[in-house]
Amino acid sequence: MKMRLSGKRESRNTEGPQLDVRVIRTNKVFKTHKGGKTASWSILVVVGDNKGSVGVGLGKARGIPDAIRKAEEAARKAMFKVPMIGDTIPHEVNAVAGSSRVVLRPASPGTGVKAGGAVRMCLEAAGIHNVLAKSLGSRNAINMAYATIEAFRELISPEDRAKQRGMDADELVPWLAKARKEEADAAH
Helix, strand or coil: CCCCCCCEEECCCCCCCCCEEEEEEEEEEEEEECCEEEEEEEEEEEEECCCCEEEEEEEEECCHHHHHHHHHHHHHHCCEECCCECCECCCCEEEEECCEEEEEEECCCCCCEECCHHHHHHHHHHCCCCEEEEEEECCCHHHHHHHHHHHHHHCCCHHHHHHHHCCCHHHHCCCHHHHHHHHHHHHC
């Protein structure tokens, strides 16, 4: 008896900003005691604001609502800002979690999110709309989500990379000024 809540979206009316909550995976687990088996639920949730902040959390409880609440709290605590240029990522990145590997590549406007499963949910919750993704190795949803989050953590904005190299951002990435201007115009 496997129950799938994958892809479920919610917006809770709690304090703070409105966040996109997506259940990536549910898993019914059993613990064996002297008197028999005790069932509980393990749930993986991704939380994002669709503007560049994202976090992943794992929750475990006897009931599904409690497990989702715990996972959501863990994901909110783990949220961080993802560097973006417009609605894509600044550069190609590879990341590994367990035996899962994720490759993310920036894409031009209109491409969409070319990814599946847990990777897609993490990208959409972060607000990345144009990206190419490839998953290699194990397709375990939990490891894929953590590999995607690790890829986000490895991203560096062009301005920060230029500062590290002691260069001007326009010298390092000539098209960046135009991209940032378009980004600012779209925000107004």
